[in-house]
Amino acid sequence: MTDTEDKLFPGPFESDQEIRRIGQGLLDHSLPKEEWGHAAHCAAAIYFTLERPEIELGRRMPLIIRSYNVATGVENTQDSGYHETITQLYLKVIRQFLCVVSNDMALHEIVNFFMCSPFCKLDYLLLFYSRDRLFSKQARRQFIEPDLRPFPA
Numbered sequence: 189m190t191d192t193e194d195k196l197f198p199g200p201f202e203s204d205q206e207i208r209r210i211g212q213g214l215l216d217h218s219l220p221k222e223e224w225g226h227a228a229h230c231a232a233a234i235y236f237t238l239e240r241p242e243i244e245l246g247r248r249m250p251l252i253i254r255s256y257n258v259a260t261g262v263e264n265t266q267d268s269g270y271h272e273t274i275t276q277l278y279l280k281v282i283r284q285f286l287c288v289v290s291n292d293m294a295l296h297e298i299v300n301f302f303m304c305s306p307f308c309k310l311d312y313l314l315l316f317y318s319r320d321r322l323f324s325k326q327a328r329r330q331f332i333e334p335d336l337r338p339f340p341a
Contacts, residue, residue, distance in 0.1 A: 200303075201231065204295040211235035214252060217259035224256070230308060231299045233282050238295060245279050266325040273327040274313065277339065281307050284340065 201207055211232045213219025219228065236243050243252075254270045257263070264270045285307055289298050302308055313322055316334035326332055333339075 200300045201296040207231045207235050207295050207299055208239070211240070214256050217256055219256070221260040221262075224260070226308075226310070227299075227303055230278065230282065230302060233279055234286070234299050234302060235295065237279075237282060237286060238298070246276065249275055249279060266328060271328045273317075273322065273331050276331045277313055280339070281312075 210219060210223070210228050214224075214228075214232045233245065233249070236245055236249070243249075250270060250272060253275065254264045257269045262269050282302065285302055285305065286298070289301065293301070306312060316336050316339050317327075318335050321327060321332065321335045324332075
């Protein structure tokens, strides 16, 4: 891991309750803003997928994140806050990842495994998108297809 990635995932999660606290804190806006980083995004998505199947993530996750951002003083604009393309892609990556993970792993073990996988790395999406396209205003507002190669089905 690079120094930047170490800061994004400062260490393994120690318990399932820690993951549930992140997910619930996102929903009820009690998660401290300084904890809402890349690892928390991924942990929440995995928690919702595995333990909160009633939440239709493709449709609800944008609303959940935008609402949390507003509650913590982060504006959702064309330049900051919620990013539709990245969110939808990570939901897809996480669903694919969970298809090959053992059912006997604890929730925090699954999150830790994902966080150490190449799919979680900051540059993974850049295998499919040019930097300009992925970080464009259009990609932030709406889902756009990759320009370098198709995303795995």
